Amino acid sequence: MCGIVAYIGKQQAYPVIIKGLKRLEYRGYDSAGIAILDTNGDLKVFKKQGKVANLEELVQQKNIQGNIGIGHTRWATHGLPNDINAHPHISNNGEIALVHNGIIENYDAIKQDLIEKGYSFKSETDTEVLAVLIEDIKEHSGVSYTEALRLGLQQVVGAYAIVMIEKENPKRLVAARKSSPLVVGIGKDGEFLCASDATPIVEYTKQVVYLEDEEIAILDIEKGMKLYSIDDIEKTPYVQELEMHLEALEKEGYDYFMLKEIHEQPRSIRDCFRGRLNAEESWVKLGGIKDYEDKMVNASRIIMVACGTSWHACLVGEYLFEDLARINVEVEYASEFRYRNPIIGEDDIVIAVSQSGETADTLAALELAKSKGATILGICNVVGSSISRITDAGSYTHAGPEIGVASTKAFTAQVTVLTLMALSLAKKKGTITDAEFRTLLTELEAIPTKVEMILEKNDEIEAIAKQYKDSLNALYLGRGNSFPVALEGALKLKEISYIHAEGYPAAEMKHGPIALIDEEMPVVVIATKGPSYEKVVSNIQEVKARKGKIIAIVTEGDEQVKEIADHVIEIPETNEHLIPLLATIPLQLLSYHIALMRGCDVDQPRNLAKSVTVE
Numbered sequence: 001m002c003g004i005v006a007y008i009g010k011q012q013a014y015p016v017i018i019k020g021l022k023r024l025e026y027r028g029y030d031s032a033g034i035a036i037l038d039t040n041g042d043l044k045v046f047k048k049q050g051k052v053a054n055l056e057e058l059v060q061q062k063n064i065q066g067n068i069g070i071g072h073t074r075w076a077t078h079g080l081p082n083d084i085n086a087h088p089h090i091s092n093n094g095e096i097a098l099v100h101n102g103i104i105e106n107y108d109a110i111k112q113d114l115i116e117k118g119y120s121f122k123s124e125t126d127t128e129v130l131a132v133l134i135e136d137i138k139e140h141s142g143v144s145y146t147e148a149l150r151l152g153l154q155q156v157v158g159a160y161a162i163v164m165i166e167k168e169n170p171k172r173l174v175a176a177r178k179s180s181p182l183v184v185g186i187g188k189d190g191e192f193l194c195a196s197d198a199t200p201i202v203e204y205t206k207q208v209v210y211l212e213d214e215e216i217a218i219l220d221i222e223k224g225m226k227l228y229s230i231d232d233i234e235k236t237p238y239v240q241e242l243e244m245h246l247e248a249l250e251k252e253g254y255d256y257f258m259l260k261e262i263h264e265q266p267r268s269i270r271d272c273f274r275g276r277l278n279a280e281e282s283w284v285k286l287g288g289i290k291d292y293e294d295k296m297v298n299a300s301r302i303i304m305v306a307c308g309t310s311w312h313a314c315l316v317g318e319y320l321f322e323d324l325a326r327i328n329v330e331v332e333y334a335s336e337f338r339y340r341n342p343i344i345g346e347d348d349i350v351i352a353v354s355q356s357g358e359t360a361d362t363l364a365a366l367e368l369a370k371s372k373g374a375t376i377l378g379i380c381n382v383v384g385s386s387i388s389r390i391t392d393a394g395s396y397t398h399a400g401p402e403i404g405v406a407s408t409k410a411f412t413a414q415v416t417v418l419t420l421m422a423l424s425l426a427k428k429k430g431t432i433t434d435a436e437f438r439t440l441l442t443e444l445e446a447i448p449t450k451v452e453m454i455l456e457k458n459d460e461i462e463a464i465a466k467q468y469k470d471s472l473n474a475l476y477l478g479r480g481n482s483f484p485v486a487l488e489g490a491l492k493l494k495e496i497s498y499i500h501a502e503g504y505p506a507a508e509m510k511h512g513p514i515a516l517i518d519e520e521m522p523v524v525v526i527a528t529k530g531p532s533y534e535k536v537v538s539n540i541q542e543v544k545a546r547k548g549k550i551i552a553i554v555t556e557g558d559e560q561v562k563e564i565a566d567h568v569i570e571i572p573e574t575n576e577h578l579i580p581l582l583a584t585i586p587l588q589l590l591s592y593h594i595a596l597m598r599g600c601d602v603d604q605p606r607n608l609a610k611s612v613t614v615e
Contacts, residue, residue, distance in 0.1 A: 309407040
């Protein structure tokens with residue numbers, strides 16, 4: 001959510017910041033703003049509801065020459081999405097401006113105290129409260145604004161990523177972070193950049209520092225970078241090399257990032273298992289969890305926590321771990337897990353799954369599990385993310401940057417890692433024969449090629465989409481490990497096309513959803529060959545008896561379902577454990593085309609954010 005970009009150096013700040021804000025548009029936002037400390041020492045602030053393009057239009061013909069500035073894309077929490085509530089926010093005296101991601105939970109109490117002292121507020125935001133608090137501390141304590149920021153952060157409760165500029169220090173940016181991501185890029189000749197993630201930085205430098213919780217960075221163009229804890233203890237910055245390439249952030253000829261990322265899945269799945277499996281030599285190696293495999297095999301249970309699409313990947317993982325490795329698995333919504341007072345012991349293992357590695361609820365669930373003594377592992381896509389830093393161990397998915405808000409390649413990469421984990425544990429535990437193990441590895445190696453074959457059906461899927469673009473509702477059905485695929489397919493449709501859609505276990509259709517079926521209702525059924533095939537066929541018959549429209553995902557060569565379904569999309573045959581990796585692809589394309597035909601912005605659907613970094 002929300003995006004921060006800041007710059008200090010010898011370049012003009014505005015072009016760097018505005019380009020960075022465009023790179024962060026995928027995070028989801030409703031307004032944008034920028035503050036530049038110009039060459040005359042004046043603080044120029046421009047804010048506009050809507051897209052970054054609206055901000056650009058506002059700023060045209062304005063004099064904003066300056067080498068230091070901050071920018072922000074806001075996803076509303078406190079206060080309506082409008083020009084006034086957009087960031088940056090300034091103090092009453094106009095001496096400082098700051099941008100903020102996160103939520104200050106005790107802002108109202110602080111605000112009432114400041115009002116009693118005579119301060120006023122223009123916005124409804126918690127962020128303006130912090131700006132005024134910093135002013136008040138400086139006014140009454142005689143400290144610098146930087147020190148006032150540190151003291152102010154000791155008073156606030158909640159999450160924050162903050163960057164501040166101050167008129168009395170035109171050669172300095174001050175940044176701070178707690179429970180909301182913030183990365184510092186170290187450029188040439190004293191140049192620094194700050195951002196919510198590395199996408200705005202990679203164009204200028206590969207040298208970055210990921211701020212830890214309750215760290216404050218002072219970025220001075222002459223004195224360099226100084227890092228302190230909120231308790232004023234100096235720390236040594238840990239500089240890392242960015243593992244990201246600029247071309248990965250471009251559309252490369254595709255109309256939308258989502259379509260590009262759907263088509264990247266053959267590569268992203270290969271990259272996910274590259275160097276981790278060899279079917280010919282019959283081995284799987286996940287170096288990140290190697291030292292924890294014995295504990296996983298002997299664990300009383302494994303708990304998987306995640307949100308959204310990642311939660312669906314965990315449900316697939318549950319089938320894989322239990323069926324292949326015979327390990328008890330529970331899958332939890334991270335947002336519910338942390339508030340349920342769960343029973344967790346030292347013998348439990350908690351695996352967090354997140355594309356960004358910054359999901360606030362998932363991080364909180366990990367912290368809870370850690371406090372109970374559980375082993376915590378992570379599966380995420382972003383190197384250097386918070387989950388990768390706080391977990392005991394884990395595995396990266398290596399899917400590359402995912403810009404589209406609706407997750408596609410991240411989902412299949414997560415399922416691939418969970419498949420590798422399940423196979424590795426099954427082999428170690430002896431719950432799978434050597435022949436079965438080798439067969440599954442061979443099939444997994446073939447998945448990217450089979451995904452390519454499905455992507456060639458794009459035109460066929462687009463034609464089906466055209467018939468259902470005006471639907472008001474849709475139902476998705478699956479059995480076994482195809483049930484999570486149904487959930488994921490329904491989520492994709494509702495996320496980007498705004499059609500109400502629900503995913504259900506096919507056998508549960510008779511317990512409620514069947515009442516909704518009529519001649520206007522499209523029902524998407526994953527009906528691939530497997531142990532439940534005949535039962536799924538019976539479910540399709542039940543839908544047809546009520547005049548529902550059937551779109552079936554079937555195994556190549558299927559004739560039985562083809563006779564009764566209105567539409568079939570064939571996918572190559574594969575082992576039943578790997579069906580989710582193939583069956584998901586046509587559902588992604590179906591959602592994409594329906595959304596496009598409805599005039600929706602598939603990359604930036606309304607009200608959604610790519611990385612949910614607040615509760």
